Each structure stands twice: as C-alpha cells, then as structure tokens.
Amino acid sequence: xxxxxxxxxxxxxxxxxxxxxxLPLITPPADQTTPTVSSFVNNSGETVxxxxxxxxxxxxxxxxxxxALAVVNKAAVSNVQQVxxxxxxHTLALSTQNSDGSGTQLFGVTSLNIPDLAPMNxxxxxxxxxxxxxxxxxxxxxxxxxLTTFSLIDLGAGNAVILxxxxxxxxxxxxxxxxLRYIAVTKGETWEVVLYSxxxxxxxxxxxxxxxxxxxxxxxxxxxxxxxxxHARGTIQxxxxxTGKLSxxxxxxxxxxxxxxxxxxxxxxxxxxxxxxxxxxxxxxxWDAPQGIELKTLTLTDPANAIAFSADGKLLAxxxxxxxxxxxxxxxxxxxxxxxxxxxxxxxxxxxxxxxIATSGLDNQLYLWQVSQ
Numbered sequence: 001x002x003x004x005x006x007x008x009x010x011x012x013x014x015x016x017x018x019x020x021x022x023l024p025l026i027t028p029p030a031d032q033t034t035p036t037v038s039s040f041v042n043n044s045g046e047t048v049x050x051x052x053x054x055x056x057x058x059x060x061x062x063x064x065x066x067x068a069l070a071v072v073n074k075a076a077v078s079n080v081q082q083v084x085x086x087x088x089x090h091t092l093a094l095s096t097q098n099s100d101g102s103g104t105q106l107f108g109v110t111s112l113n114i115p116d117l118a119p120m121n122x123x124x125x126x127x128x129x130x131x132x133x134x135x136x137x138x139x140x141x142x143x144x145x146x147l148t149t150f151s152l153i154d155l156g157a158g159n160a161v162i163l164x165x166x167x168x169x170x171x172x173x174x175x176x177x178x179x180l181r182y183i184a185v186t187k188g189e190t191w192e193v194v195l196y197s198x199x200x201x202x203x204x205x206x207x208x209x210x211x212x213x214x215x216x217x218x219x220x221x222x223x224x225x226x227x228x229x230x231h232a233r234g235t236i237q238x239x240x241x242x243t244g245k246l247s248x249x250x251x252x253x254x255x256x257x258x259x260x261x262x263x264x265x266x267x268x269x270x271x272x273x274x275x276x277x278x279x280x281x282x283x284x285x286x287w288d289a290p291q292g293i294e295l296k297t298l299t300l301t302d303p304a305n306a307i308a309f310s311a312d313g314k315l316l317a318x319x320x321x322x323x324x325x326x327x328x329x330x331x332x333x334x335x336x337x338x339x340x341x342x343x344x345x346x347x348x349x350x351x352x353x354x355x356x357i358a359t360s361g362l363d364n365q366l367y368l369w370q371v372s373q
Contacts, residue, residue, distance in 0.1 A: 058115070058355035058370045063315065066326040066335040069357070070372035075117045077110075080347055080360040081130070086137025089353040090114055093137060093155070094366065095130040109133060109140050111155055114356065115368060123159045132220075134176040134198075135352075141174040147188060150174050163201045167194060175220030178263070182241075184228065186219050193219050193228055195241075209246050210237055223309065224265030227289070231256065236270055238289055248292025252285070257305050262313040265289060267329070269316055271304035284318065286329065296332050300325075306348045306359075317357050319345030324359055324369065340367055 061069065082095040092112045099105050108124040128142040128151070138156035143149075147170045152163040170188030177184065182204065183196040191211060195204040210219070210230040217232035227247075228239040234252040236259060239245065254273030261268050266289055274283040274297065282303040286296040298316075306319035315335075318325040321344055326335040343363035350357055357369040 057373070059373065060354040061310065061315065061326075061350075061357070061371055063328045063330075063333075063335055065371045066315065066328075068371045068373070069324070069326065069336060069338055069369045071340050071367045072370045072372070073115055073117050073368040075112070075366045076364060077360060077366045078364055080366065082133060083347045083349045083358050083360055083366075084133040084135065084137075085349055085351050085358070087135045087352050088137070089351040089355065091120060091137045092117075092351075092358055092368075093133045093140075094360070095133060095140070097129070107142070109153075109155060111137065114351070115370070117366070117368065121155050121159070123153060123155055131174040132176050134180060135178055136180060139176070139198075141176065141183065143171050143174060147171045150183075150185065152183075165196065165201060173218050173220055177221045177225045177241075178223060179225040181225065182221075184220050191217065191230075205244075207239055207241070207244055209244065210239065222259070222261040223263050224261045226265040227261065229259070229261065229268075231259065234272065236268065238265075238268070247290055250285075250287055250292055253280070257303055258307045258319075260307045260309055260316075261289065262309050263311060264313065267295070267309075267313060269307055269309065271300075271307055271318075273303075282320075284316070284327075296329075298327055298332060298334075305344060305346050308349050308357075310350045311352050311354050315350075317348055317350060319348050319359060319361075321345070322361070324348070324357065324367075338369070341365060 079096050079098050080094050081097055084093045092114055094110050096108045104126055106124055106126060107130045109130055110119055111121040113120050128144045130140055131143045132141045138154060140153045140155055142151045142153055149166045150171055151161050154160045154162045172186035172188040175184045180198055183198050185194045193207040197204055207228050212232035214232040219228055219230045222229050228241060230237045233255055236250040238247040252272040256270050256272045259270040268287045268289040269284050271284050273280050276283055276299050282300040284298040284304060285294055288295055300320050302321035304318045304320050308317045314329055316327040316329055322341045324338045328335050341361040341363050343361050345359050345361045348359040355370060359367045
C-alpha cells in the first residue's frame with residue numbers, strides 16, 4: 001500500500017511539473033523570401049504568416065529523388081509538441097504548449113491547409129493538456145490539469161466537446177488508434193492501459209503485463225493499430241491489442257529519444273546511444289517488431305530527436321540535430337542530409353500519400369518539404 005501511495009504521489013507531482021513549466025519562447029528569424037499568403041494569431045499571441053516558396057506539383061518521395069527534397073513552404077510557429085497529418089494528406093494539425101505574460105499555460109491545436117499552410121481552425125484552452133490528435137484531422141484529446149478527466153474535442157465542429165470521461169484513476173496519457181477504433185488511456189498509478197471505443201466511449205478491455213523498474217513510463221498507439229507500444233527509459237515492448245500477448249523486450253544501452261513503427265507493425269525504429277565499433281555513438285536501431293530481433297543499425301553523427309517512416313515503410317526520416325535526413329531502409333544508406341532549420345528538429349512526420357514531410361524545430365519554424373522538380 002505504501003509503495004502504491006508513493007508511486008501515485010510521484011506520478012502526480014511529475015506530470016504537474018511538466019504541464020506547469022514555462023517553455024522558452026524563441027523569436028523566429030526574419031523571413032525575406034516571398035510575399036505572405038495569409039496570417040493568423042497563434043496561441044502565444046504572435047501573428048504568423050505562412051510563406052509559399054514553390055508551386056511545384058508534388059510527387060511521391062523515393063530513394064531515387066530524396067536528394068531533391070526542398071522546403072516549399074514554411075510558417076512561424078511556437079513550441080510545437082506534435083505534428084499530425086490527416087489521413088487524406090490535405091491538412092496538418094499542430095499541438096502547442098505556451099505561456100502568456102502571467103505564466104498561465106496555454107494549450108492549443110492549429111489545423112493548416114496543405115500546401116499553403118493557411119489556418120483552417122484554431123483551438124486554445126487553459127483547462128487541459130492536448131494529449132493527442134487523431135488521423136481524421138479533426139478530433140483532439142484533452143487531459144484535465146488534475147489528471148482525472150479526458151475529453152474529445154471536434155475541431156471541425158466549432159471545437160465542440162463530443163465526449164468526456166472520468167475513468168476513476170489518474171490519467172498518464174491518451175492516444176488514438178490509427179484505425180480510429182480505440183482510445184488508449186494509460187493509468188498514472190499502475191502499469192495498465194484502458195481501451196475505450198472511440199465511437200461509443202465504452203470501456204473495451206484493459207492491457208497489462210509490462211513491467212519496469214523505471215519510475216516513469218508511457219504507453220500508447222504509434223503508427224500501427226495492431227500494437228500497444230510500452231516505453232520506459234531504455235526499454236520498448238509491444239503488446240498485441242487483440243490477444244494481449246507481449247513481444248520480446250527491446251533493450252537499449254542508453255535512453256531512447258525517439259521511436260516509430262511502420263504502418264503494418266512489422267518494423268520498429270528506435271533512436272538511442274549505442275556501442276558501434278567499440279565506441280558509443282548516436283544511432284537508430286531497426287527491429288523486427290514482433291520477434292524483437294535487431295535487423296540493422298544506422299549510425300548517426302548527431303542524436304535523433306524525431307523519426308518517422310514513410311507510408312510504404314521504405315524510407316526513414318530523421319531529425320538529427322538541425323538536419324532532416326532520409327535513410328533507405330533496404331540498404332541502410334543515408335540518401336540525403338538537408339539543412340534549413342537553425343535549431344534542433346524536435347518533431348516531424350511523413351504525409352500519408354508520401355509526397356510531403358513536415359518538420360518543426362526549436363527555432364519555432366514549421367517547414368514543409370517536397371521533391372523539387
């Protein structure tokens with residue numbers, strides 16, 4: 001009973017510190033490129049203007065043309081936490097966390113049109129943290145600041161609250177399944193994930209069995225609807241949704257800074273320090289996800305803080321410090337290392353149609369990349 005109380009107290013305090021901290025605001029560099037397409041006021045009160053750089057017809061990014069990737073649009077943003085594409089690749093949603101002049105935390109979601117990055121919808125609140133955005137491009141999950149309730153917001157219907165659930169435990173995290181069947185809610189006190197139906201809001205099942213000595217863990221959906229992904233410090237373990245069967249544990253020598261799954265759930269990529277040729281180096285390990293077998297190591301020169309697979313699973317986009325890198329997974333070859341950001345890339349995503357990559361960095365810039373023809 002004492003251990004459970006201590007774990008509950010530690011978890012509650014840790015999440016409150018994370019949600020209450022004041023994130024640094026970085027002034028974006030002046031843009032001297034082309035005329036403004038449109039402008040809007042972001043969650044920190046700044047007026048930002050998407051800038052169209054190219055009108056090239058987009059093509060699918062492949063290993064043969066990856067070197068021709070270029071920034072075709074960009075916009076000033078502020079403290080982006082997530083970049084999520086809608087499944088039709090027509091819109092891009094950003095979740096943000098900022099603070100106003102009095103230190104009050106502001107959480108928001110901005111939906112942008114592709115490719116001009118014109119704002120379609122803006123949602124802002126002080127009452128809860130934006131935990132996830134669904135691939136329908138319009139549903140966001142909001143966790144209350146006291147961690148007892150989560151709500152679903154319809155960004156396409158005037159930011160209306162469509163569902164609110166108080167599950168009876170402290171909430172650690174909320175994610176959506178990529179097939180839009182489930183909402184996964186992690187418990188803040190025990191190693192369990194409760195699945196709810198996204199349609200009815202009813203509880204479906206509880207997933208458990210993962211264990212860790214780490215005081216902090218998370219679990220949730222990634223790119224595959226087949227698996228629940230558990231993560232704690234240097235460990236990742238997958239759990240099959242329908243059977244509850246756990247895969248082999250994927251152990252790392254150092255803390256994991258980023259990880260991603262292919263959409264079919266067969267390959268997992270994880271970024272962490274690793275011994276390569278006798279020396280510790282930043283690296284990405286490719287794993288056979290169901291079997292827990294190492295397939296390949298991609299050695300980096302800088303740590304990766306964001307990684308994403310292309311929809312066909314043939315390419316891996318990597319945010320290595322300030323550079324956007326494209327790797328061929330079949331050969332393990334670095335295809336391109338592209339400059340543009342002036343500070344670390346902290347989130348990125350391939351569009352589902354494979355024609356764009358969106359990146360956001362600590363320079364408070366959102367870049368839209370496509371193949372320049």
